[in-house]
Amino acid sequence: MCAMPDRTAVVLVNPIAGTPGRAQTGARILARALRRYGWQVDVQVVRGRAAMQAHARAAAEQGCTVVFVAGGDGSYRAAAEGLVGGETALGPLPLGSRNVLARSVGLTTPRGRAWQRGWEAQAARLARHGRVVQRRDVGRVNGLAFLSWAGVGFDAAIVHRLERARRAPRGQVVWRYAWTVLRMLRGWRGFHAQQPPTPQPQWMWLVFKEPRYAGDLVRLRVPARPDDGRLWWWRVPGQGWQGLARAARAWLSGHWRGHMPDVTPLAWPATWRLAAAQPVHLDGDPLLDATVLTWGLERQAVAVWGLDEG
Numbered sequence: 001m002c003a004m005p006d007r008t009a010v011v012l013v014n015p016i017a018g019t020p021g022r023a024q025t026g027a028r029i030l031a032r033a034l035r036r037y038g039w040q041v042d043v044q045v046v047r048g049r050a051a052m053q054a055h056a057r058a059a060a061e062q063g064c065t066v067v068f069v070a071g072g073d074g075s076y077r078a079a080a081e082g083l084v085g086g087e088t089a090l091g092p093l094p095l096g097s098r099n100v101l102a103r104s105v106g107l108t109t110p111r112g113r114a115w116q117r118g119w120e121a122q123a124a125r126l127a128r129h130g131r132v133v134q135r136r137d138v139g140r141v142n143g144l145a146f147l148s149w150a151g152v153g154f155d156a157a158i159v160h161r162l163e164r165a166r167r168a169p170r171g172q173v174v175w176r177y178a179w180t181v182l183r184m185l186r187g188w189r190g191f192h193a194q195q196p197p198t199p200q201p202q203w204m205w206l207v208f209k210e211p212r213y214a215g216d217l218v219r220l221r222v223p224a225r226p227d228d229g230r231l232w233w234w235r236v237p238g239q240g241w242q243g244l245a246r247a248a249r250a251w252l253s254g255h256w257r258g259h260m261p262d263v264t265p266l267a268w269p270a271t272w273r274l275a276a277a278q279p280v281h282l283d284g285d286p287l288l289d290a291t292v293l294t295w296g297l298e299r300q301a302v303a304v305w306g307l308d309e310g
Helices: 022-036 049-061 073-080 100-104 115-129 154-164 173-185 240-257
Strands: 008-013 040-045 066-071 089-094 131-136 139-141 144-146 149-153 193-195 202-208 231-237 263-266 270-282 285-297 302-306
Touching (some): 008 049, 022 040, 022 115, 049 066, 049 073, 066 073, 073 100, 089 100, 149 154, 154 285
Parallel strands (some): 008 040, 008 066
Antiparallel strands (some): 131 302, 139 144, 149 202, 193 270, 202 231, 231 263
C-alpha cells in the first residue's frame, strides 16, 4: 500500500463516530480529493480501539506519509498509540462527536444540512496544502495515551454515562451532554484524594495538553503549547451545583481577565491516590475506573497533520 516515498495515506474510519454515516461519507470525500492531487489512498473501516491502534501501526510500518482518522478525539487517541515516535503523521479529521485536536490544527467541523459542500472544500485544501503542523507531546495515565485532555470526577462520570448510552441515536452531542449534566448534578457528591490530600470534596480535575475541553465548549486560558513538555492541571473543588458554580466562575474569570485561576503545571511523573475508585476519561474516551493514577509524558512525540491556522 505505502510503497511510494511520500504522498501515501490511509484513512481509518470509525463508523459509529458522531452523526450516523458522516465519518464514512467524509472519508470518501477526502479520499477523492487526495487522489485528485496525486495521493495513493486506502480507506479502511475500523471497529474498536485495539483495531484502530493496530491499523495505524501497520500503516506506519509500511511507510505511509499520514494516517487520517475519520472520527473524534477518542479515535485520534487510539490511532496515536500506534504512531508515537514514528515519521508517519496522524491526520485528525473533524467528523466525530468531539474534535478538539482537529480544531487545533486548523480544521473546522462541518455544520448544517450543506455540510458536505463545506467538507469538500476543506478536504481539497487538506489534500493540496496539508502538512505536519505539530509535533505533539503524548500524555499518559496508567500507561494509556492522551493527546488533548484527561478528566477525573464529574466530567469523566458524564462521559462514562454517555458511553453506556451509545446505542441511543447519535448526533446532537451538546444537547445530550447538557441533559446528562443536569440529571447528574444533584446527586454528585465529589471525590476525595489521599495523595495529594484534599480536605474538601473535589468536583472535577482535568489534566491537559490542549487548553480546550468538553468539545471546545470551554477554553482554559493558559500558555500551553503542544510541544512544551508540560502537563497542566485544573482543580475544581465542590459538590454538585456548588462545583458547577465554581467551575463557571473560574471560566468566566479566565474569559475576562485572560487567565485561569487554579490552573497549575503538573510536575510529572505524578501519582494520585484517591479515596475511592473514580471514572477517568482520556480525550473523551471512558477507559478507566481507578483509585491510583500515575501521570507522565511519552518521551517521543507524534507528528500531527493539518492546515496552518489563519
